[in-house]
Amino acid sequence: MTTPPQWGEEAGHARYTFRLRVSSTAHHALVREWGRCRWVWNQCVAASRAADKTGEKCGPARLDRMLTGSRAARRWLRKGGSVPQQQTVRDFADSRAKALKDVRNRLPVRQRAGMPRFKRKHQADPTLNYTRRGFRLKDGRLCLAGGSS
16 A cells, blocks of 8 residues: 655656547647647757757757747747647757767767657657646537647
8 A cells, every 4th residue: 555645755747648539620720730830840950950050059948939939920830829839849859958968978879869850741640749738628628728629
């Protein structure tokens, strides 16, 4: 029998993965959202490669500013939710940090995580990450940030 965590002890985290059956309208909305997030990922890759060539830093703060500027300049990008787009930037930053850490720790090439690459529409699986604030249940229906349901 396990005891509940006490003050000062870590309670842990839960992670859930869901596979949803959605209507055709919701499916098209999710595919459009994934397209916007894929575009954000590819912009992060391009910014990262350009920063590497010039010797500049390309951290999550710079990428967040890039996302803010892109959303201000592009109406089609603003139509989507900011939560999955911000999560895409965070996932990219984590992936890039892991690759740089493996290089810094001098892991053999076959064991290293590679630098993030461009995502192509028909070669990458459509996945979206939502944080706790990115969705809610309302009247038994799942409502996602950005109006997709």
